Amino acid sequence: MGELAAEKHVRYILSIEKKKDSFESVVMEHLRMNGAYWGLTALDLLGKLDTLDVDEVVSWIMSCQHESGGFGGNVGHDPHILYTLSAVQVLALFNKLDVIDVDKVTNYIVSLQNEDGSFSGDIWGEVDTRFSYIAICCLSILHRLDRINVEKAVKYIISCKNMDGGFGCTPGGESHAGQIFCCVGALALTGSLDLVDKDLLGWWLCERQVKSGGLNGRPEKLPDVCYSWWVLSSLIMIDRVHWISKEKLIKFILDCQDTENGGISDRPDDAVDVFHTYFGVAGLSLLEYPGLKPIDPAYALPVDVVNRIFFSK
């Protein structure tokens, strides 16, 4: 089996600016904040976050904050809960949470909770269990979970539970590994994992492993490195990760590396990107691959960062 080309991945992440791939740059423009989270978290897991100028990152993040308290995907963009979590997570990586007005960010998130307990992504009202996770994760990092109606939030998530034990984006929506991560993560962070049918869901999740060792997100779909994160973190949160073959999954992720120029792709021999590079590295971290910092499956942040948030005072 190959090895993790750690140094090359570090160089790849740091050198995205030199890539002349205009498609990637165009699609990244509006979600630069998410890109920053993926790239910087992967760097931290690889032990190389200190190569960056903290002040520059922090001042750029703060320039993306909107009057409402939410963050945009880039300077001058409208705020959205997606980017707000990424901003808070990156600040946490750098131990810089003290630069934000916690109440202001909190008020923004609180304003997005709906009557039925669900969350909208922004003022335009798109509802999705992804946003429930984001709101809960963000407020938990800020020690402000008490500001939303947690009971209703949990009730809404449970209303999205299916007969196969999985979760969808809204009630009745098909179970999907990405949505399952969000729902299980939100339930974990609110201490509500007793509401998950762990054995049933665990079996559905471990059925996602295909012959190549990779994981898919739904039955009969192709495996993709990003599910190494969504499926694996969910399995860990419900204590069922030993039900899949770790060795085979590690091999699948390593097979998706560009061993020459760095970066990880969705499937072997595809083009690499920062999104899959993060999910590959994070997946390997969950699999306790040597040389990587451990990552917390619910907060999607390195364990030492989570410990600093909750145990340093």
Added chain:
Amino acid sequence: MAEKSEVEEDDRVPLRLRPEWSDVTPIPQDDGPNPVVPINYSEEFSEVMDYFRAVYFANELSSRALSLTAEAITLNAGNYTVWHFRRLLLESLKVDLHEEREFVERMAISISKNYQLWHHRRWVAEKLGLEARNDELEFTKKILSIDAKHYHAWSHRKWVLQTLGGWENELTYCCELLEEDIFNNSAWNQRYFVITRSPFLGGLKAMRESEVLYTVEAIISYPENESSWRYLRGLFKDETTLYVNDTRVSSVCLKILKTKSNYLFALSTLLDLICLGYQPSEDFRHAIEALRTSDFDKQDPDIARTICSILEHVDPIRVNYWVWRKTRLPQLA
């Protein structure tokens, strides 16, 4: 399609050369002095976004701004701000939303997996109200004819059914899709959605009888189909006793086991049944015995243990799961 976009690109006049834009000063993106995730923007994209920022910051509610948002969305549909501004424009300019629906449909050809597109579509449908129902169902049908597992299209379709109605033909539609691809988990999920939520079918209890028949047929055709087995179990949600005692469930297991091929789900379903109190007949014992190979130890009097051993053997990637199941078997009487 490639041909068409090439023509469009050739014909495209940069904004700075269009007379109707001569009074606007573009505003460049401020990425900060030394960007964290620096980005090389294509020239065309940069120009459109620079003009977009100019009209957006000036809150210019004009029809040229509306066409500019269309250009910006064509170049990058992921930008929330552009979509937001477009909706503000549609409202303030009182644009005919039927036309907007056509715009979405054109965009869906290339960017059907874009969240903003679907949210925008829903916004338009909400504004149009009940009259939008059939068009929305047709629109999702069109997308699903290209990708039958399209998550956004299914979400939108569920929203249409619940908000605007149109349940009458939905079960037939599920049948059609499953006829095309019996492994389509999204169609099975929609089928469950319909039988449990349609106001015309009387709910799960009323539908159970006919659905069990349908599902058993589907299982017999393709016993390796994870989706049909899960659906069968779902038909007995919160009705464990009914599940265990329904002879059609145990019979289909036996039938598949006897074929000695593609029997993994039949075996795991039988295991579930036994764990829930089902007492397997001699027929089952013979069928299981026939699946054992010389690799196994001597005959185990406990049929459930034997089932686990076989599953460990035929599904090695999940061996730990089956080992765990073995530790949780009911004690022999």
